[in-house]
Amino acid sequence: MDIQMRIFDFDLxxxxxxxxxxxxxxxxxxxxxxxxxSASYTVSGDEKGKIHIFDSNxxxxxxxxxxxxxxxxxxxxxxxxxxxxxxxSDDHSVMFWDMG
Numbered sequence: 001m002d003i004q005m006r007i008f009d010f011d012l013x014x015x016x017x018x019x020x021x022x023x024x025x026x027x028x029x030x031x032x033x034x035x036x037x038s039a040s041y042t043v044s045g046d047e048k049g050k051i052h053i054f055d056s057n058x059x060x061x062x063x064x065x066x067x068x069x070x071x072x073x074x075x076x077x078x079x080x081x082x083x084x085x086x087x088x089s090d091d092h093s094v095m096f097w098d099m100g
Contacts, residue, residue, distance in 0.1 A: 040055070040056055040057055041056060041062070041077055041082060042054040042056050043076070043077055043085060045071070045072025045075045045089075046072060047071050049066070049068030049069050049070055049071065049072060049089055049091065050066050050068070050072070051064070051068075051072055051085065051087050051097070052064050052065075053065070053085075053099070065085070065087075065097055067087075067095050068091050069089070069091040070089050070090035070091035071089060072087055072089050073089060073090060074087065074088045075087040083098060083099045084096065084097065084100075085097040
């Protein structure tokens, strides 16, 4: 199933579509979405404990991060260094990811 995320860019008055060629969750929905302060990347978490990184400029899925064993409740990109992501899960863990 092809999954798409649509993001409206208020600065450009434009609707962007980001595609991913597989289901994000069993219900085929994103669990959470966070857009970085630079709007270059979008982060989503899912019910399987994975984090998905999307490039908002090129509208592509960049990578999937696996490490949590339960639902990802929050994932944020550092506002000062976009190489760092912090995520929190129902598995009672906080993870810091270095994408650099």
